[in-house]
Amino acid sequence: MPLTEARPQTLLLMLFGDFVLDRDVRVFSGSVIDVCARLGISSHAARSTLARMVGRDLLRRQRDGRRMYFGLTERSTALLRDGRTRIWGTGAVNDHWDGTWTLLSFSLPESWQRQRHDLRSQLAWSGFGPIQGGLWIAPGQVGAEQIVSDLGLEAHARVFHARAGALTDIGAMVSDAYDLAGLAARYDDFLARWDGPPPLADPLAARLALMAEWLHAIRRDPRLPVEHLPPDWPAVRAQKVFRELEAACAEPARRVAGEILETG
Template sequence: MLMLFGDFVLDRGVCVFSGSVIDVFARLGVSSHATRSTLTRMVNRGLLRRQRHGRRMYYGLTCRSTAILHDGRARIWQSGAVNDRWDGSWTLLCFSLPESWQRQRHDLRSQLAWAGFGPIQGGLWIAPGAVAAQDIVTGLGLEAHARVFHARADELTDIGGMVRDAYDLAGLAARYEDFLNRWDGPAPLADPLAARLSLIAEWLGAIRRDPRLPVEHLPAAWPAVRAQKLFRELEASYLEPSREVAAGLLDLQPDEQA
């Protein structure tokens, strides 16, 4: 659903008719009831908002979903999945929280993992490159309990071993292998719009928790390299056909809050 709004609503100052969304998802084999339920849940979660035009109900993005989609766009098109331009630097974050702060510890670890950090030991986490870790700490109100450093590893440090210890490389590789198994061959979906939405959603699912580790310290034939090449080729091939289909399906109206 977010891929649909990201492709045809984001930064365009428009809202989309609910019936159009239902028509799109019918091409993915999703029932109208399931689509309507998803729209309602996304409104309740603050990801979409309603806007009425005559007797028709339209849906637009909120500030929250706009931020999520901009982040996803940056991860797909700017960062990418292959870190072959690493400058050798690391961001280190060390923290010590009271034993009773289980929720705060969970929230911090979750946000660190999302930002590309992996644990070396105890309360010491690392991420390749310069990461705005201080923003995470400040956002959680943990400034008094965490410290952030930027550093380079000494030549005696086994960076490959450190990466293997801090990150689940097998799990990361498996997501890219799953993507390749689904898309490297006959197209799983004949409809170009359905195929493009599925392709982008599944690719974002593969890369969203990838810490973008330096490729020189990853196992040989790292599957992200081949998967990213395949994604970009397929996305380009689906782009114009999917837009032609969407032009005939989507009823859009100006966003009154744009």
């Protein structure tokens, strides 16, 4: 099994999110490569990943004498803050649902294949699932208006907030609208690697891999109300394992990072 299942780019984003975000500092490239070595990433792969991230506007590169430093861009800052909210703000377990749903109904011309694809992708990312035709739902109050507005589809969509009536089988509706097996598999995979002795002994490498793999598990989770999910929903156990491991490795990882990372 590889040291981590996360991609080098994701691991580097976790590194910058932990130790650069909101600090207005840059990190010396050599120290980033040292961290990558702890994750089993070669120096060549690390340099290639840094270059690709600059090309994708995820990192900004700045030379200081003979040294090269990397810092965050506006784009990566926004992505990392969103990830931080998903991890620590909303979490993976929706056990305080207020019973409300956001409904979005849309009707697009048949020829608008790209617009339809973009809208469905944005809705899925934001926690919506289709229940029939052009009607999608998401638990709670979701900013569907912003999604529609950003895509320029205001004239073709309607947004409602409502509660299900007594005749609605919410559990069946959730099962129809969402790929529950696929969602559960992400948490099962996480537990298979992390519910037990950490797969990495190095505290910094373990923390970065833990954060990256947890974000992968939760990033497309619509946070469905747990009372309408199958018994023993694996997100409950997975979140508990994540938080316990994160608390255990946080301080040791910071000490190691403090010794390795050179900032400017």
